[in-house]
Amino acid sequence: MVLTVDEGNSEWTGNVGVVTTILDGLDLDTPRAIGIVCGPPVMMKFATLKLLDLGFKRERIYLSMEKNMSCGFGKCGHCRIGIYYTCKDGPVFRFDKISDFPNIWD
Numbered sequence: 164m165v166l167t168v169d170e171g172n173s174e175w176t177g178n179v180g181v182v183t184t185i186l187d188g189l190d191l192d193t194p195r196a197i198g199i200v201c202g203p204p205v206m207m208k209f210a211t212l213k214l215l216d217l218g219f220k221r222e223r224i225y226l227s228m229e230k231n232m233s234c235g236f237g238k239c240g241h242c243r244i245g246i247y248y249t250c251k252d253g254p255v256f257r258f259d260k261i262s263d264f265p266n267i268w269d
């Protein structure tokens with residue numbers, strides 16, 4: 164396991180930097196690897212782009228997209244990603260299933 168923080172304090176002995184900075188140093192079998200991404204939308208966007216840059220297949224990247232859920236049972240529509248309702252069809256989606264929809268990182 165590799166941990167990183169955006170800003171370390173005097174007690175932190177691990178890596179300091181955004182998550183994409185630690186991916187370059189990992190020995191990954193990218194054709195077989197699976198990426199699982201969750202967190203703030205901006206971090207998810209850049210982590211996913213980094214995984215693609217490293218050779219991860221789009222269908223082997225999973226995104227947790229619960230950020231816009233409100234009612235949680237398919238009535239309000241706040242969680243829609245294209246044809247999907249995150250609350251009913253997710254909240255985890257394969258990247259290749261949602262990547263063509265606009266504003267998935269909003």
Ligand code: FES
Pocket residue numbers: 231232233234235236237238239240241242243248249250251
């Ligand atoms: S959270 Fe309301 S429709 Fe999904």
